[in-house]
Amino acid sequence: MIKIAVTEEIPEREARSFETPNGDTIFITQRDGVFFAYQNICPHLKVELEFLENQFLDGDQEFIQCSTHGALFVVETGECISGPCLGQSLQKVDINVHSDGGIYLNQA
Numbered sequence: 001m002i003k004i005a006v007t008e009e010i011p012e013r014e015a016r017s018f019e020t021p022n023g024d025t026i027f028i029t030q031r032d033g034v035f036f037a038y039q040n041i042c043p044h045l046k047v048e049l050e051f052l053e054n055q056f057l058d059g060d061q062e063f064i065q066c067s068t069h070g071a072l073f074v075v076e077t078g079e080c081i082s083g084p085c086l087g088q089s090l091q092k093v094d095i096n097v098h099s100d101g102g103i104y105l106n107q108a
């Protein structure tokens with residue numbers, strides 16, 4: 001397992017991007033004390049989601065939002081519920097939060 005972040009870096013209803021050792025860009029967000037991670041790729045045109053650094057959420061910080069065409073994604077599942085990729089999903093990244101406050105990537 002690879003430590004990618006610590007929980008203090010990602011406040012509730014905010015998101016941060018990180019580069020994995022294999023060069024992928026992912027982002028992690030916290031909702032109700034639980035951390036969710038996704039590949040930073042919109043299922044619509046396969047572009048990165050954010051326009052401004054670490055701006056992955058909509059104005060109400062309720063949904064993940066793609067800055068290109070405004071698609072909205074459910075934080076907990078990554079499913080697109082509005083926009084051109086309706087019904088498609090962000091690619092979830094498997095993470096674990098350990099008692100040391102570290103967020104670890106679960107990868108082979």
Ligand code: FES
Binds near residue numbers: 044067
């Ligand atoms: S590229 Fe994300 S909604 Fe179109």
